Amino acid sequence: MxxxxxxxxxxxxxxxxxxxxxxxxxxxxxxxxxxxxxxxxxxxxxxxxxxxxxxxxxxxxxxxxxxxxxxxxxxxxxxxxxxxxLGLLAQSSVAPGDMLVEDLVARGRYPYQSLVHQWSSRDDEAVARAMGDAGVRDLVGRRVGELSGGQRQRVWIAMS
Missing domain, CATH: 3.40.50.300 (P-loop containing nucleotide triphosphate hydrolases)
Known part of the structure; x- marks a missing residue:
């Protein structure tokens, strides 16, 4: 039910x-x-x-x-x-500088994972949708440490 x-x-x-x-x-x-x-x-x-x-x-x-x-x-x-x-984005967030943008955004899918539900194409679609909504799809393949402050904040928003 x-x-x-x-x-x-x-x-x-x-x-x-x-x-x-x-x-x-x-x-x-x-x-x-x-x-x-x-x-x-x-x-x-x-x-x-x-x-x-x-x-x-x-x-x-x-x-x-x-x-x-x-x-x-x-x-x-x-x-x-x-x-x-419900998500909360801190004023200052830190991620490893060598992490790929899409990997950071994918961390936002953690609440949807379990022993029964592992990563699937639905998660890939959700990450792509979040990146599009936040305007960071063009940053795929870039490392977080290479981004400007504004780009980094938009990536965190996509993750949230």
Whole structure:
């Protein structure tokens, strides 16, 4: 039986987030990121923008409140299931300079792999589609270390 997914988007309800036992960085925050909408998070340096994104993606747990993706708590989701539906691209990402662009993009298919499902032509198609969508198809065969900063960011976007 296949479980249908209702696209309600990503939401946070009254979350409190912080690092260790330090004072909270975010307190009582509520947010809705709707499907198909562009959401911009703006604020001064060190105000908690990256902390918010980390908590939404479950990289950083919330102390209280709830984060949901399409009505399901991200805390209750299997790591691979969450990774198939939600990605977070860090401001600064590092890959071995000698890695081929297409190999880095292919790493984004990890959540879709298992003992039962190994790499297939569907994965090749997904990588090609992601590279096309990100405008990096012309970089096939190039090494990540040879790319400009902007090209490198687009490759990371394709992977995500």
């Amino acid at each position: 296949t479980k249908s997914v209702v696209n309600r988007g990503l939401s946070a309800r009254d979350i409190v987030v912080g690092y260790g036992k330090n004072a909270p960085i975010l307190e009582g925050l509520t947010l809705d990121v709707l499907p198909g909408e562009l959401t911009v998070i703006i604020g001064p340096n060190a105000c908690g923008k990256s902390t918010l994104l980390r908590s939404l993606a479950r990289v950083l747990g919330v102390r209280s409140g709830v984060v949901e993706l399409d009505g399901q708590s991200v805390a209750d989701m299997n790591q691979k299931a969450l990774a198939r539906r």
